Amino acid sequence: MIHFRNLSLARGARRLIDQANLQIHAGWRVGLVGANGSGKSSLFSLLKGELQAEGGDFLLPASWQIAVVAQETPALEKPAIEYVLDGDTELRQIQAKLLVIESMPEKAQEMGELHARLNDIGGYGARSRAASLLSGLGFAEEQFERAVATFSGGWRMRLNLAQALVSRSELMLLDEPTNHLDLDAVVWLEKWLASFRGTLMVVSHDRDFLDGCVSHIVQLDQPRMTLYTGNYTSFETQRAAQLAVQQSLHEKQQRRVAHLQSYISRFRAQATKARQAQSRLKALDRMQLVSAAHVDTPFDFSFLKPEQGPDPLLTLADTDVGYDGQAILAGIQWTLRPGARIGLLGPNGAGKSTLIKLLSGETSTLRGHFSQGRGLNIGYFAQHQLEQLRPEESALRHLMRLEPLTREQELRNYLGGFDFRGDMVDCPVSPFSGGEKSRLALALLIRTRPNLLLLDEPTNHLDLEMRHALNVAMAEYEGSLVLVSHDRSLMRSVCDDFLLVADGRVQPFPGDVDDYLEWLRLRRQEQIHAGAVPEENASGRQKHQTAKQEREVLLQKKRVLKKELQGLDRNLSVWAEEKSTLDRQLADPLFYQNPDANQLRVMNKRHAELVQWIDEAESRWLMAQEQMDGLGV
Numbered sequence: 001m002i003h004f005r006n007l008s009l010a011r012g013a014r015r016l017i018d019q020a021n022l023q024i025h026a027g028w029r030v031g032l033v034g035a036n037g038s039g040k041s042s043l044f045s046l047l048k049g050e051l052q053a054e055g056g057d058f059l060l061p062a063s064w065q066i067a068v069v070a071q072e073t074p075a076l077e078k079p080a081i082e083y084v085l086d087g088d089t090e091l092r093q094i095q096a097k098l099l100v101i102e103s104m105p106e107k108a109q110e111m112g113e114l115h116a117r118l119n120d121i122g123g124y125g126a127r128s129r130a131a132s133l134l135s136g137l138g139f140a141e142e143q144f145e146r147a148v149a150t151f152s153g154g155w156r157m158r159l160n161l162a163q164a165l166v167s168r169s170e171l172m173l174l175d176e177p178t179n180h181l182d183l184d185a186v187v188w189l190e191k192w193l194a195s196f197r198g199t200l201m202v203v204s205h206d207r208d209f210l211d212g213c214v215s216h217i218v219q220l221d222q223p224r225m226t227l228y229t230g231n232y233t234s235f236e237t238q239r240a241a242q243l244a245v246q247q248s249l250h251e252k253q254q255r256r257v258a259h260l261q262s263y264i265s266r267f268r269a270q271a272t273k274a275r276q277a278q279s280r281l282k283a284l285d286r287m288q289l290v291s292a293a294h295v296d297t298p299f300d301f302s303f304l305k306p307e308q309g310p311d312p313l314l315t316l317a318d319t320d321v322g323y324d325g326q327a328i329l330a331g332i333q334w335t336l337r338p339g340a341r342i343g344l345l346g347p348n349g350a351g352k353s354t355l356i357k358l359l360s361g362e363t364s365t366l367r368g369h370f371s372q373g374r375g376l377n378i379g380y381f382a383q384h385q386l387e388q389l390r391p392e393e394s395a396l397r398h399l400m401r402l403e404p405l406t407r408e409q410e411l412r413n414y415l416g417g418f419d420f421r422g423d424m425v426d427c428p429v430s431p432f433s434g435g436e437k438s439r440l441a442l443a444l445l446i447r448t449r450p451n452l453l454l455l456d457e458p459t460n461h462l463d464l465e466m467r468h469a470l471n472v473a474m475a476e477y478e479g480s481l482v483l484v485s486h487d488r489s490l491m492r493s494v495c496d497d498f499l500l501v502a503d504g505r506v507q508p509f510p511g512d513v514d515d516y517l518e519w520l521r522l523r524r525q526e527q528i529h530a531g532a533v534p535e536e537n538a539s540g541r542q543k544h545q546t547a548k549q550e551r552e553v554l555l556q557k558k559r560v561l562k563k564e565l566q567g568l569d570r571n572l573s574v575w576a577e578e579k580s581t582l583d584r585q586l587a588d589p590l591f592y593q594n595p596d597a598n599q600l601r602v603m604n605k606r607h608a609e610l611v612q613w614i615d616e617a618e619s620r621w622l623m624a625q626e627q628m629d630g631l632g633v
Contacts, residue, residue: 001023001025002024007056008056009042009043020056027198029199030201030215031231034219034220036436047171069157073157084162091118121168172196174203176461183485186206194213207467207489216228314370315369317333319332321365321366332505336452344482355501357382381442383438383456385441386437390429396412420440467487471490572614576614579610
């Protein structure tokens, strides 16, 4: 058990935690949440012995081994799998001793004891466990023997993570472990941690990830440290109840609700906006549940209304894209229309970022046709663009370069919505953290009023409050977007349709994020079973094949229902517009000054038909939507 007693913690003159009393029992999986700078990393430093408490103390079992993810990876020639195995220090110590005494007959008893201990700690299966960890984190089998020095920075961080996971620790401290992972690896890590038998303390800004792997939440809200039982969603619900008495909550939430409701009312009956309106309805439901927990967020911004975009925005016809003459994606057939909100799904390395770079103009086609509509204004965000910020210039100076004629106070107010306030607005950006640089890059992008957003992992390094604010702002955004993200909450909230990027192809995906996770699971099973299933497991193969076929049937039904809903949306839009025109004509007193009886009879008959058709279509729309929701795929 970890026991904090009257703990006070500070960084310099800044008091982070004051007289906190808290117990974390063995086997608990705890998520640490709080604003950037609230003391999460400092608390980890205290547990690792790198920082002393200002007051009070804490108890930690002396026998506990603590696993942490190394922040630096030396450029070693050692194979990746051997580097990962170095994380199990006892295993390496036993192996080293055995290597020394294996040729010494007089050490036979010690050798036997070492082999017994090796068996107790699962040493004979350690290499297999390391390979499984590497595979789960996205490494291909042929990469296991590659030298550590040949991997890029992001992949080296995955090696460090695998090294921590293999360590058989009693306490694992993970600080934003998903930052360098894609969706596939995030889901795998979430499941692995959910079954971890030791004590886990994790800092993460991914709410779905926290929901899936923690049993408790500790919130650091300077200078308090508060324990909540349950996952992150449970924490939000409990915190919302605590904050519900605050008047500012009601006022702020009602402004957000009114904005979304206005959008829904304006566009629900328009064919080109129907899906977006349904997405806003979902966002509205979600907002009413969780916004209370974020009432005191320092972020308050929205996307400016974009300029009218061309139709189509982008066209790709039989297009190949790749590098050095080698196609990564081939035969792309895709037309991006105004109002589209597309999420890109696909396994690690399948080409999602490559496709985004093609759409943004950062890379060229190898073959085929690619064109952008006239008047297209792209807002492109990717992590490497943070390097384009001018280190010596302030956030305000960056914005003034974009809008030299805009009043300085207006620009300061805008930056304040991204929590750049006071002296921070005028300071050079060079010492900014990764999260602060990401916030500034997003602020600059939003200010350009793009009618097409291309976002490649926009939430990396952003804390939970900023992610929530970005989620709300993107749900209200009226332009088009293409999104790559391992943040499932963001994908669910803002994307209406999905494309699957896999096996060198780009094709529509008929389901949602949860369907994709199931697709991933089945794909992994197929890869495991392919050519390697013993004969006695034939019945298992048959069950797997049957389940796959049944799922395909359900997905086909979903495709049919989705197509029907789209057709109903189009008809409702046309009929609603015609009915609205008739309503205005029939309500106009001037129309009855010289009435044409035959024309009036035709108009009234048409009006009655439209009313009937609209009622029937709306009933069928609701029925089809319920049927699709009931499919469970």
